[in-house]
Amino acid sequence: MEEVQPDRNGQTMGERYRITSTLGGGAMASVYRGLDLRHNTEVAIKILKDEIKDRSSYRDRFEREVLITSKVNHPRCIHKLDFGLSGDGLPYQVMELVPGGSLADLLDAVESLPPPRALKIFEQLLHALA
Numbered sequence: 001m002e003e004v005q006p007d008r009n010g011q012t013m014g015e016r017y018r019i020t021s022t023l024g025g026g027a028m029a030s031v032y033r034g035l036d037l038r039h040n041t042e043v044a045i046k047i048l049k050d051e052i053k054d055r056s057s058y059r060d061r062f063e064r065e066v067l068i069t070s071k072v073n074h075p076r077c078i079h080k081l082d083f084g085l086s087g088d089g090l091p092y093q094v095m096e097l098v099p100g101g102s103l104a105d106l107l108d109a110v111e112s113l114p115p116p117r118a119l120k121i122f123e124q125l126l127h128a129l130a
Contacts, residue, residue, distance in 0.1 A: 006050065008032060013092050014084045017045055025049070028058055033097060036081075043081060047092040059091065066093045076128040 008019045008030075016037055023031040023044060034045040052058040070080040070093075082094040103121070107113070113121070 006030065008047070011086075012037075013045060013047075013086050013094070014082065017043060017082070017094055019045060028052065028062060034094070036094070042097045044078075044095045044097045045092055046095065047086065048090050050088070050090060053090050062091050066091070069093075074128050076124050 007022070009021060011019045013019070013034070017034045018037055019032045019034045020042075021033045023033050025031055029046050029048050032045045032047065034043045035041070036043050048059065048062045066080070066083045070083070073079070078098060079096045080093055081096060084092060086092055101109075
C-alpha cells in the first residue's frame with residue numbers, strides 16, 4: 001500500500017522553490033515536484049518527514065545523504081542543486097527532475113527483464129559508481 005504524503009502544494013522552500021505536486025516517498029522522506037522560481041524550471045524536492053524530524057539519527061542520516069550525494073557529478077546520476085531548512089524546520093534537498101519512471105516501477109511492470117536490458121541497466125549503474 002502506497003503511503004499518503006502530506007499535501008504541500010503551494011508551499012515555498014527557501015523562498016525559491018514552490019511545491020506543485022507530490023511524486024512519492026519512502027520511510028524517511030517525501031518527494032515533490034516543484035518549480036525553481038529563479039530559473040522557472042521544474043525540480044524535485046525531497047523533504048524529511050515531519051514525524052521523524054526530531055529523531056537525531058534520521059535527521060543526521062538525511063543530512064549526510066545530502067552532503068555526500070551533492071559531491072557526485074556524473075551524467076548518469078541526478079544532480080543535487082540545493083539544500084536547506086524549510087520554514088517549519090524540515091531539512092530538504094533540491095534535485096534535477098528527471099522524466100520517466102524508476103527502476104522499481106519498471107520491475108513492477110514486467111515479470112522479468114530480458115538479459116540484454118538488465119545488462120544495459122547494470123552497465124550504466126557501474127559507470128556511475130566508478
